[in-house]
Amino acid sequence: MEMLEFRFDSKPGARPTDPALCGVVGSGNLEILVQPSEQPDCCQVRIKTSARGFGATWRAVIGDFAASHAAGGTAIAINDMGATPAVVSLRLAQALADYQGGAL
Amino acid sequence: MNAPHHREWDTLRQSRARRLERAASLGLVGKNGREIPVDRIIDLLEAVIQPGDRVCLEGNNQKQADFLSESLADCDPARIHHLSMVQSVLALPSHVDLFERGLANRLDFSFSGPQGARLAKLVQEQRIEIGAIHTYLELFGRYFLDLTPNVALIAAQAADAEGNLYLGPNTEDTPAIVEATAFKGGIVIAQVNERLEKLPRVDVPADWVDFTVLAPKPNYIEPLFTRDPAQITEVQVLMAMMAIKGIYAEYGVTRLNHGIGFDTAAIELLLPTYAADLGLKGKICTHWALNPHPTLIPAIESGFVESVHCFGSEVGMDAYISARSDVFFTGADGSMRSNRAFSQTAGLYACDMFIGSTLQMDMAGNSSTATLGRITGFGGAPNMGSDPHGRRHASPAWLKAGREAYGPNAIRGRKLVVQTVETFREHMAPVFVEELDAWKLQKTMGADLPPIMIYGDDVSHIVTEEGIANLLLCRTPEEREQAIRGVAGFTPVGMARDKAMVENLRDRGIVRRAEDLGIDPRMATRDLLAARSVKDLVRWSGGLYAPPSRFRNW
Numbered sequence: 001m002e003m004l005e006f007r008f009d010s011k012p013g014a015r016p017t018d019p020a021l022c023g024v025v026g027s028g029n030l031e032i033l034v035q036p037s038e039q040p041d042c043c044q045v046r047i048k049t050s051a052r053g054f055g056a057t058w059r060a061v062i063g064d065f066a067a068s069h070a071a072g073g074t075a076i077a078i079n080d081m082g083a084t085p086a087v088v089s090l091r092l093a094q095a096l097a098d099y100q101g102g103a104l
Numbered sequence: 105m106n107a108p109h110h111r112e113w114d115t116l117r118q119s120r121a122r123r124l125e126r127a128a129s130l131g132l133v134g135k136n137g138r139e140i141p142v143d144r145i146i147d148l149l150e151a152v153i154q155p156g157d158r159v160c161l162e163g164n165n166q167k168q169a170d171f172l173s174e175s176l177a178d179c180d181p182a183r184i185h186h187l188s189m190v191q192s193v194l195a196l197p198s199h200v201d202l203f204e205r206g207l208a209n210r211l212d213f214s215f216s217g218p219q220g221a222r223l224a225k226l227v228q229e230q231r232i233e234i235g236a237i238h239t240y241l242e243l244f245g246r247y248f249l250d251l252t253p254n255v256a257l258i259a260a261q262a263a264d265a266e267g268n269l270y271l272g273p274n275t276e277d278t279p280a281i282v283e284a285t286a287f288k289g290g291i292v293i294a295q296v297n298e299r300l301e302k303l304p305r306v307d308v309p310a311d312w313v314d315f316t317v318l319a320p321k322p323n324y325i326e327p328l329f330t331r332d333p334a335q336i337t338e339v340q341v342l343m344a345m346m347a348i349k350g351i352y353a354e355y356g357v358t359r360l361n362h363g364i365g366f367d368t369a370a371i372e373l374l375l376p377t378y379a380a381d382l383g384l385k386g387k388i389c390t391h392w393a394l395n396p397h398p399t400l401i402p403a404i405e406s407g408f409v410e411s412v413h414c415f416g417s418e419v420g421m422d423a424y425i426s427a428r429s430d431v432f433f434t435g436a437d438g439s440m441r442s443n444r445a446f447s448q449t450a451g452l453y454a455c456d457m458f459i460g461s462t463l464q465m466d467m468a469g470n471s472s473t474a475t476l477g478r479i480t481g482f483g484g485a486p487n488m489g490s491d492p493h494g495r496r497h498a499s500p501a502w503l504k505a506g507r508e509a510y511g512p513n514a515i516r517g518r519k520l521v522v523q524t525v526e527t528f529r530e531h532m533a534p535v536f537v538e539e540l541d542a543w544k545l546q547k548t549m550g551a552d553l554p555p556i557m558i559y560g561d562d563v564s565h566i567v568t569e570e571g572i573a574n575l576l577l578c579r580t581p582e583e584r585e586q587a588i589r590g591v592a593g594f595t596p597v598g599m600a601r602d603k604a605m606v607e608n609l610r611d612r613g614i615v616r617r618a619e620d621l622g623i624d625p626r627m628a629t630r631d632l633l634a635a636r637s638v639k640d641l642v643r644w645s646g647g648l649y650a651p652p653s654r655f656r657n658w
Contacts, residue, residue: 028337028530051532054532057532057594060594060599061594064594082531082532084339084526084527084528084532085527085528085593085594086339086526086527086528086568086569086570086593087337087338087339089569089625090338090339090342090569090625090626090628093625093626094626097626
């Protein structure tokens with residue numbers, strides 16, 4: 001198990017009070033909880049992952065997500081069981097959409 | 105003027121006669137359906153096979169002449185040795201036993217999937233000499249040139265009293281093998297699953313067959329083309345959406361072949377849903393060179409598919425195929441006749457698109473399924489996944505691709521060769537790499553060439569979860585490399601991209617993201633799949649599809 005924490009600048013987005021939960025903790029998959037945070041122009045992410053040694057990849061995936069979405073004002077918690085970056089990116093987009101009102 | 109050349113001109117026929125005499129002297133004359141008792145099979149093989157013979161052992165990744173293979177492996181290596189094996193697939197343990205037991209020492213083949221590791225070990229120990237790894241069509245072609253078998257050991261469904269053979273839906277390679285052997289002085293021995301008074305149809309006439317033997321159990325058939333929809337991921341759904349909208353629809357691809365992975369199974373299962381919603385029914389995917397994939401059933405039932413010609417059959421699909429004779433090639437008896445040689449020809453020359461997956465791809469777009477310690481071969485993918493320069497007939501998809509590649513005044517079209525891959529495989533192994541393992545494998549094999557499955561210059565598009573790279577539109581090797589890096593995601597080679605150049609390629613439509621195609625990645629859910637389980641496929645087929653037990657979990 002490895003714990004990682006990142007903080008990236010991101011455009012402020014809608015900030016509902018209800019959290020959103022997306023995905024399941026299963027092999028090759030992950031669970032994402034999105035909650036409001038105090039800082040509107042920043043996206044904070046805490047990751048618990050079963051796969052050690054992929055910090056640089058996580059940093060790149062989360063950085064890309066924060067740059068391409070209005071994820072400011074969120075605190076995101078991730079429980080990961082070896083999801084690939086493709087799954088992580090897709091699930092982050094789905095979780096943020098759920099959180100911000102599910103408008104697709 | 106040279107003197108007239110004096111030589112004997114019928115040595116093959118004489119050799120054949122001597123072999124048959126040796127068998128006859130042991131009481132093996134093949135009367136009554138050219139039938140040999142099952143307990144005399146080793147006597148027969150030792151009588152008709154000579155040291156140094158070229159032997160074709162029929163077997164593909166589907167049907168296997170498994171009883172004849174095991175029997176040959178049980179022959180005495182003091183009597184039979186130095187055989188040169190020519191066969192599509194090295195798949196069964198007994199195939200490798202032939203080399204380990206000293207019966208055979210040379211191999212020309214196409215594919216070795218499950219035995220890839222044992223084969224690599226034999227090569228390293230120098231106990232096997234590999235002539236070449238071929239595509240199926242190349243190997244069949246060489247059966248008629250310089251690799252004609254002396255003896256062919258084949259698998260048939262049934263024989264009648266005269267020795268005619270019925271091959272059933274898994275006709276596969278048999279016609280090509282028998283034709284090459286029987287008409288060049290060779291000996292043909294068939295294992296059969298049953299003897300019948302009257303065959304449903306005659307696939308091989310009796311006078312092309314020398315001996316038949318009733319196998320103790322029916323020949324093995326591997327359900328290689330069955331993909332359980334339950335295992336298709338959302339990322340595969342996303343990639344399938346991009347492929348359909350960004351390639352199938354844009355080029356109007358009607359004639360095609362699909363690889364066997366989950367990526368293409370996802371596309372098949374989106375035809376009745378996503379593609380139909382885009383109004384593409386009747387405009388794409390009408391004519392196929394394809395095995396009877398169970399995941400194609402919903403598209404067939406939805407009226408998407410007009411015709412499918414098959415390389416082989418698929419376990420459990422026979423009744424469904426028989427009931428859909430407008431779509432599949434079936435005999436007057438109702439059962440399908442497949443034919444690998446003809447379907448490969450269709451895949452090479454008559455298809456506008458091949459789409460498949462791979463394990464590794466380099467920055468020139470070369471791809472390979474060979475990994476260190478395994479020699480797996482190619483099968484048919486390189487035939488389908490190549491642009492045949494001999495093609496002359498035009499189609500809208502072929503012309504559009506040709507104009508993208510060669511400009512508006514192009515004098516030829518271009519096949520679409522699409523690789524669809526997630527950027528990482530399981531255990532975070534990156535698909536995109538600076539150098540293919542194939543190069544190291546070439547050195548350990550001592551081969552003339554690295555085992556590259558699809559050459560980069562044949563690839564037209566790469567689809568990943570990050571988007572589509574259109575290599576036809578790239579004008580320099582640098583653009584090609586950055587287009588590939590630009591869809592290589594978070595792999596080390598993807599992260600090493602020149603970001604400005606990739607954005608420039610995106611502006612020119614060479615790299616396209618999901619949003620550039622008007623696709624919201626969040627829409628990519630399994631709900632879009634027309635079937636989400638094997639049980640759903642059975643339901644779509646009206647109960648005609650009978651999946652093998654290992655795919656039944658209800």
